[in-house]
Amino acid sequence: MPVGTFDVWDALVLASILIISALIGLYYRYTGGKQKTTKEYLMADQSMTTFPVSFSLMASFMSAITLMGVSTESYQFGTLFGVINISYILSTPIAAYIFLPVFYRMRTTSVYEYLERRFGYGTRLAASMAFTLQMILYMGIALYAPALALEAVTGISKGTAILVLGLVCTFYSTMGGLKAVLITDVFQSFLMYAAIFAVIVVSAIKAGGLSPIWEVAREHGRLQFFEFSMDPTVRHTWWTLIIGGMVTYLSLYGVNQTQVQRLLSVHNLKSSQSALWWNLPILGLLSFSTIFSGLAIFYYYRDCDPLLxxxxxxxxxxxxxxxxxxxxxxxxxCGLFVSGIFSASLSTISSAVTSLSAVTLEDYVKPLYKVVFGRTLMESKSTLPTKIIACIYGLLCIALAFGAGSLGGVLQASLTIFGVVGGPLLGIFTLGVCTVRTNQRGVLLGFLLGLCFSFWIGFGGPKPEPTLLPFSTTGCELRNVTEVANALLENRVEDEPHYFWLYRLSYLWYCVLGFLVTITVGYCGSIMLARFNYADNSQIYLDKQKKHLDYDLFAPILSRRWRRQQNEQLDPMFHDESLTKLTQPAAPL
Structure with missing residues (x-):
């Protein structure tokens, strides 16, 4: 691979971006409360405004994976992936008005404390461990993606890029806490947009406008918007993108620790919901512009595919x-472009580090401390361990990034990781928020089976290679086309009989199937186990269970109805106007 032209000006721009990110961490370390409490370090004192949280929600998961993965997606497969934005629109009200009010009532550092209050500590521990595995795997990919960028542009090895990025990110995340992460996310988000629009503008200059780019994409079959096949083995259709996109979105923006932690850092529920809604156009703009950047790149390489x-x-x-x-x-x-790629990765890794440190402290360290020492870990003594944990996770991310290259395309790999874990996690939170009859044993059974099934179909194999759109090498000056390239050029991907049917499913169904298995087994298992244990008295057990329900643990519309029914059973003339207070913002702690 040739060494790129990365001059002094480019290096200065890149160095400036990394230094500014580090300085933001130092600023919040030595200002305000100086990160002396876990409330400030992990929850930003619940004093953030809508604007930085909205950008951080986008930057947390749509970073380098989006910049490089989605552009490659439209280059290889066309524009159909843009349909997934419809799923974001459909899912946002569910996340904002079903899940978020429940977590906002509790105002806990770890979202998995909800599962302990609803089902028991066993469910909380199982869910937090699954989340930890999910985020650790994702961090490795998020750091690996920009390392590819630096290697292609400057010739510097991936290893050097991984170390520089990982250490800078670990530094400001550990020093500045959630406040530093949120502010750097805003700064880095603008750099991400700058990188994408730089690609589009430069390509438009060379093409003589945007119209030639669009026309070439049309001529080469890249403009695809109307694939309505009901075949679940087709990689992308409207059904896979909307249904799979909705479950994936809700698993990230509805119940994921990383996102909920940001949404709880604002001062009231209304502002938190506003941040989620404002994230929608921010996310959509990045998605569509990145898709178009893939078409812009295709215009430039339409007659000479670089891989072939x-x-x-x-x-x-x-x-x-x-x-x-x-x-x-x-x-x-060029330095600004690489800075945008780097910033995208930094925002994702820092978000993962802060969320993992919160989960580790609340779900592992504090319960263990109480068991060993017989008392609760004091607030004044928990901040330093939390910073040490954050630093350890940052270093672990660096180690995992070296092996991320074996996972294939960064976009599909990241969505697969989120799908196989996110679907079952969304399932147990849905059972908790939207059902009354579920119990810990049934939910745990459903969750474990959902995870096993998702991992099986997500990482099992062999799987057939996806069918690519055609590429050309007719305009290449150097005909260095290998046998592998010729095979790719012929684009012959056959559905061989030995491929197991589940392995042929679109990767977007992994999350949906994990969710459905968890929901079905969790609900049915809860009812069956209750009836088995209580035999003829199962209805008495269910009635007793309902009387002791904490209605604040359910979705607002459901908790109001169930509470009204319970009170009417006790007193038919009962009318409690205070039920409307359930939808009001909780008072800051």
Whole structure:
């Protein structure tokens, strides 16, 4: 792979971005409360405003994976992936008005404390361990993606890039806590947009406008919007993108610790819901602009695909390769692009580090401390261990990034990781928030079976390779087309008989199936286990269980109805106007 033209101006821009990110961490370490309490360190004193939280919600998961993965997606498969934005619109009210009010009432540092109050500590521990595994795997991919960018542009090895990025991110996350992470997310979000629009603008200049880019995409079959096949083995259709996108979105923005922790950092429920709604256009703008950037890159390489010509090892390197080919004549622009890629990764890793440190402290350290020492860990003594935990997770992220290259395309790999864990996690929270008859044993059974099933179909194999759109090498000056490239060029991907049917499913169904298995087994298992244990007295047990329900643990619309029914059974003339207070913001602690 050729070494790129990364000059002094580019290096200065990149160094400035990394230094500014580190300084933000130092600023919040030595200002305000100086991160002396876990409330400030992990929850930003619940004093943040809507604006930074909205950008942070986007940057937490749609970072380098989106910048490189989605552009490669439209380059290889067309624009159909943009349909997933419909699922975001449909899912936002569910997250904002079903799940978020429940967590806001509790105002706990770990979202998994809800599961302990609803079902028991066993459920809380199982869910938090699954989340920890999910985020650790995801951090490795998020750090690996920009390392590819730096290697393609400057020739610096992936190892060096991983170490520099990982150490900077670990530094400001550990020093500045959630406040520093949220503010750097805003700063880094603008750099992400700058990187994407730099690609589009430079391509438009070379093409003579945006219309030629669109026309070339149409001529080569990249404009795809109307795939309505009911076949679940088709990689992307409207049904897979909307249904799979909704479950994936809710697993991230509805019940994921990383996002809920940010939503609880604002001062009231209304502001938190506003942050979730404002995240929608921010996320949509990045999604559509990144899809178009893939078309812009395709316009430039329409007659000479870099992978087939042997200039790159993976199409995840397309965007940085385009940058080095087209932006070198503009001083500092290539550095700005790489800074955007780096910033995208930094925002994701820092978000993961803060959420993992919160879960580790609340779900592992404090319960263990109470068992060993017989007392609760004091607030004044928990901040330092939390910072040490954050530092350890940052270093672990660096180690895992070195092995992330074996997971395939970064976009599909990241969505697979979120799908196989996120579906079952969404399932147990849905059972808790929306059902009365579920219990810990049934929910745990459903969760474990959902996880096993999701991991089986998500990481089992062999799986058939996806069918790519055609590419060309007719315009290549150097015909370095290997046998593998010829096979890709012919684009012959056959559904061989030995592929197990479940392995042929679209990766977007992994999350949905894990969710459905957890819901079905969890609900039915709860009823069956209750009847088995209480035999003929099962109805008496259920009636007794309902009388002791904490209605604040249910979705607002359901908790109001169930509480009204319970009170009417006790007193038919009962009318409690205070039920309307359930939808009001909780008072800050």
């Amino acid at each position: 010509n042997g200039r790159i090892d993976s199409r995840d390197q397309l965007m940085p390769l385009f940058a080095v080919h087209t932006m070198g004549q503009y001083p500092g622009l």
